[in-house]
Amino acid sequence: MFISNAYAAAATAAESGNLGGTLIQLALILLIFYFLLIRPQQKRNKAHQDMVEALKAGDKVMTTGGIYGTVRKIKDNEISLEIAQDVVITVERMAVNNVVTAEKNAVKSKK
Numbered sequence: 001m002f003i004s005n006a007y008a009a010a011a012t013a014a015e016s017g018n019l020g021g022t023l024i025q026l027a028l029i030l031l032i033f034y035f036l037l038i039r040p041q042q043k044r045n046k047a048h049q050d051m052v053e054a055l056k057a058g059d060k061v062m063t064t065g066g067i068y069g070t071v072r073k074i075k076d077n078e079i080s081l082e083i084a085q086d087v088v089i090t091v092e093r094m095a096v097n098n099v100v101t102a103e104k105n106a107v108k109s110k111k
Contacts, residue, residue, distance in 0.1 A: 052093050055079065060100045063091055068100065 055061070059071045061081070069081030069089070077093045 048094075051099060052096055055093070055096065055099070061096045062098055062100055063095045064097045065095070067091075 055071055055074060057071050057073065060068065061071060061079075062068050063081070067081070067083055067089075069083040071079055072082050072088060073080040074093070078090050079093050079096065080088050080090050082088050
């Protein structure tokens with residue numbers, strides 16, 4: 001007798017739940033995901049895209065594979081990198097991870 005009353009009470013409480021409160025919680029979770037995960041990733045992608053578009057011949061770069069080289073020629077989505085004297089490789093433009101500058105090298109050597 002008590003068990004069936006408890007199930008009945010639980011069922012009516014669940015049916016009369018606050019739909020607005022549930023939607024607000026769902027919206028809050030989605031908002032948190034946007035600001036903690038999605039938005040920072042979009043900013044990183046935009047910064048990388050801008051860096052890749054600003055490449056020019058003579059820039060010292062590092063690829064995503066860890067290869068350091070100097071940009072010799074840029075053609076559409078391909079970049080020719082000189083990685084040693086008279087050794088030139090061709091990589092995709094988006095394979096460039098970052099531009100290596102003298103300031104970055106100086107900071108690394110001090111550590």
